[in-house]
Amino acid sequence: MEKEQGILPGCGSAARSNRAEQSVVNRAEETRGGKPRYEAINREQLCWRAVDVERLIGEEHAARAIWEFVGRLDMSGYREEVRAVEGKAGRPGWEPRLLISLWVYAYSEGVGSARAIEQLCEWEPGYQWLTGAVVVNAHTLSDFRVKHEKALKALFVQVLGLLSADGLITLERVMQDGTKIRAKAAQDSFRRKERVEQALKQAQEQVVAVEALSEEETSRRISKARSRAQRERQQRLEQALEEFEKLAEQGSGKDPENRRVSTSDPQARIMKQPDGGFAPSYNVQINTDASHGVVVAVGVVQAGNDFEQLQPGVDRVEQNLGKTPDQVVSDGGFVSRDNIVAMKERGIEYIGPCGDEAGKGKSSYEGRGVSPEYHSLQFVYDAQSDSYCCPQGKILSYEGKEQRYTQVSYRYRAQRSDCQGCPVKGQCCPGNRVTGRSIHRSEEIAEVAEFRHKMQTEPAREIYRHRAQVAETPNLWIKAKFGLRQFSVRGLSKVGMEALWACLTYNIRIWIRLRWRQVATVATVPA
Numbered sequence: 001m002e003k004e005q006g007i008l009p010g011c012g013s014a015a016r017s018n019r020a021e022q023s024v025v026n027r028a029e030e031t032r033g034g035k036p037r038y039e040a041i042n043r044e045q046l047c048w049r050a051v052d053v054e055r056l057i058g059e060e061h062a063a064r065a066i067w068e069f070v071g072r073l074d075m076s077g078y079r080e081e082v083r084a085v086e087g088k089a090g091r092p093g094w095e096p097r098l099l100i101s102l103w104v105y106a107y108s109e110g111v112g113s114a115r116a117i118e119q120l121c122e123w124e125p126g127y128q129w130l131t132g133a134v135v136v137n138a139h140t141l142s143d144f145r146v147k148h149e150k151a152l153k154a155l156f157v158q159v160l161g162l163l164s165a166d167g168l169i170t171l172e173r174v175m176q177d178g179t180k181i182r183a184k185a186a187q188d189s190f191r192r193k194e195r196v197e198q199a200l201k202q203a204q205e206q207v208v209a210v211e212a213l214s215e216e217e218t219s220r221r222i223s224k225a226r227s228r229a230q231r232e233r234q235q236r237l238e239q240a241l242e243e244f245e246k247l248a249e250q251g252s253g254k255d256p257e258n259r260r261v262s263t264s265d266p267q268a269r270i271m272k273q274p275d276g277g278f279a280p281s282y283n284v285q286i287n288t289d290a291s292h293g294v295v296v297a298v299g300v301v302q303a304g305n306d307f308e309q310l311q312p313g314v315d316r317v318e319q320n321l322g323k324t325p326d327q328v329v330s331d332g333g334f335v336s337r338d339n340i341v342a343m344k345e346r347g348i349e350y351i352g353p354c355g356d357e358a359g360k361g362k363s364s365y366e367g368r369g370v371s372p373e374y375h376s377l378q379f380v381y382d383a384q385s386d387s388y389c390c391p392q393g394k395i396l397s398y399e400g401k402e403q404r405y406t407q408v409s410y411r412y413r414a415q416r417s418d419c420q421g422c423p424v425k426g427q428c429c430p431g432n433r434v435t436g437r438s439i440h441r442s443e444e445i446a447e448v449a450e451f452r453h454k455m456q457t458e459p460a461r462e463i464y465r466h467r468a469q470v471a472e473t474p475n476l477w478i479k480a481k482f483g484l485r486q487f488s489v490r491g492l493s494k495v496g497m498e499a500l501w502a503c504l505t506y507n508i509r510i511w512i513r514l515r516w517r518q519v520a521t522v523a524t525v526p527a
């Protein structure tokens with residue numbers, strides 16, 4: 001054997017080195033008087049441990065702050081629905097203060113699942129301190145999150161009231177932004193109407209079949225679970241058909257035959273994502289007070305764009321705080337003629353980029369190969385005949401009008417025969433193969449002109465430069481820190497509540513950062 005090892009290069013020297021190390025160990029053991037002894041690991045044993053729940057977390061732990069803040073809120077909205085009452089039999093329910101604190105703490109730690117909270121209650125100090133080292137069942141948590149819409153909205157308003165009283169909300173400047181959050185629906189769950197109708201028919205048959213076999217062939221618990229799953233599927237498909245009706249009323253989509261609705265979350269819509277892709281999503285509209293970054297309103301809509309969301313956003317702010325913001329700031333996705341006029345009528349100063357200017361960029365003539373001598377400014381307008389005269393003396397007559405973002409645009413067109421035979425056609429309208437040259441005359445109403453003029457001033461531009469920092473911070477926190485990149489519930493109402501929980505958590509975290517630690521520090525300073 002030694003001979004074989006000696007054939008391999010380096011093996012002889014390795015063996016010698018091992019023998020040398022072993023002799024060093026042996027000498028060390030002789031010096032100590034024996035082999036070392038180690039603590040044995042016994043994983044078979046059962047342990048009982050004394051836990052001082054109060055000392056599980058430090059004095060400045062976020063769970064203490066959340067518990068304290070939630071304790072200031074009026075829970076009467078939740079108490080109305082509590083069935084376990086004194087003097088009657090039955091298990092007591094969990095206190096709303098605890099369940100609210102658990103969800104707020106969970107969201108702030110990036111946990112959005114009831115099952116995960118139940119597991120964390122077993123060992124995580126923050127959850128253990130909140131519950132008194134007791135585990136709260138996932139079903140209880142899950143139901144509580146989505147079953148009290150009215151009470152949750154009232155709670156959000158109460159939180160705003162407390163933050164306002166603490167000087168954290170001024171409503172001098174409110175910034176609105178929309179963000180797309182993915183729905184709990186797969187891209188391939190979108191089906192045409194006929195397929196949904198077929199699936200509904202099958203689901204109805206299955207509900208009857210499952211109920212028929214429930215008594216004889218399965219246990220009561222399993223049959224109930226199966227029936228519930230089938231009924232839920234049937235309800236989702238019925239809701240999907242209702243969504244088709246809604247889309248038809250809205251005139252959505254270019255091809256009505258091609259409309260599709262998700263069978264797993266019928267109220268979700270395919271929306272463009274920031275990365276350029278498309279995914280089933282909801283559009284979450286967030287209004288943020290610029291003074292301390294508090295979210296003063298949140299809404300969830302099915303619209304893929306933001307044009308029609310500015311006024312509902314301001315309405316929500318007014319409902320929540322009973323006051324109109326002095327100034328509203330938004331990005332170009334909200335800027336439209338209607339919004340500019342509406343803000344003016346409501347006495348709100350509106351700041352945003354001018355949509356037409358942003359859309360124009362470099363002269364579109366450059367892209368179409370039109371020479372400067374034939375830009376629209378070289379055409380002469382005659383108000384009496386409402387027509388233009390081109391550099392070659394031909395008439396461009398009124399053809400129609402278009403509504404653009406902030407303007408009404410009137411279109412004028414030359415005769416096809418005039419242009420097709422014109423010697424300078426290659427410089428004036430090289431791309432027009434079958435029509436005459438057209439130009440647009442824009443007419444701005446006074447409100448839009450005033451808005452455009454204001455947005456060219458440095459103070460307005462300076463305000464707008466701060467928009468992204470203020471308006472996009474809650475969106476980023478909700479997605480990156482709280483982990484809400486995809487909703488864990490389905491349907492507009494439940495999704496709205498999940499967004500509200502995230503914004504409630506965001507606001508309470510602001511209070512902890514700006515007020516609670518100050519309060520705690522002041523309280524510990526000796527008099």
Ligand code: SF4
Pocket residue numbers: 374390391392393394414418419420422423424425428429436437
């Ligand atoms: S192409 Fe038409 S619009 Fe242009 S200069 Fe000639 S006639 Fe006038």
